[in-house]
Amino acid sequence: MPPDRDLVAFVSLSTELYGAELSLLSLCKGMPASIVAPMGPLLEHATAAGLDTREIVEAEILALKKIGQSRSPLEVGQAIWRGSQRLRAMAIWDKRAVISFSQWLNPALALAAFGKSTPLVLDMHDGPFSGPGRLVQRASVKLADRSIFVSQSNGRAVIGSERPSKHPVVHRPIEVPQSLVAAKATTAPQGPLRVIYVGRLDPEKRVHLLLQSAERVGFDHLSVTVVGESTATENMSATMAALHPKGSFLGSVGRHVALEHMSRSDVLVTPAQGEAFGRTVFEAALLGIPAVVDSSAAAAELIVDGVSGWVLGGKTPWTRLDDLLRTLAAEPQTVARVGSEARRRLGSLVDPDYVRAQYWAELPGNVEAVRA
Known part of the structure; x- marks a missing residue:
């Protein structure tokens, strides 16, 4: 293990192992x-991978995860200040750099870093933000030494059209099991069009647009599988299943199971607006599955409409999804062609080795040269 002065400290409030955390572990593979x-799957997997780890137990820091809940501005400010004082006292400022890997940590770490010689980097992979949230994140970005955004649209949402060199864009590393890639490559679309949605079932994800469209098109022409659960409403998948009995609602499942269902699908539909990155779009692309995304989502910047996926929203309203699904159900060769192009164009952008080299080269002091 390198000495502390050569390490980069990634600070997170996550106790789970979702897409962002998987990307974090991939970014750190073989690096100092x-x-x-906090104790949880992220810290456990990091320890198992041989990385240096430190558990967050301080109540004032853990409380920062709640600042996004309904609180008065005064309470939010007090929580950020108390958290910043605890973070300032932590033994992380002897590292080569400190990276905030949580939107809730950004303002507190930005204050904690004031006057410190250790550079602070904000990893901006969250969003979209509310109006007040965007202002807080923008202030944090101005205080930090550098911010790394996950997409161009993510950067514009926080700092506007300005694109200074201290705010580079680096995508996230993504891998899918090669066994699923091989299985998908030998399976041509057949029968009804198999449509899938993977993600949270919260209102802002707008899954209802897909379900309503499927009802209008008719389940003689397609099937719909919904993988995921709501973080705000209990048993939302069961509620949706009662409203749309012809759909298949699997609830919350592990990532590998979700990818297995994705590999058996033909098209991914993600109607959410303003997605900061859109991990499932890239996972689908690696499997050769094209996606339908909203024009405001980050993935729309990288998709050529009708060539490597489809973009709805803006000048092409989501009511056009009906026609698109009917067309794709009747033209399996189009689905296969666009899926192949999605793999070629999008897959290379999230190659772990390529992204890891990009990311570490953007850190202050070019720590990419200091390997574990």
């Missing part, structure tokens, strides 16, 4: 990284 987080 230290993971600082």
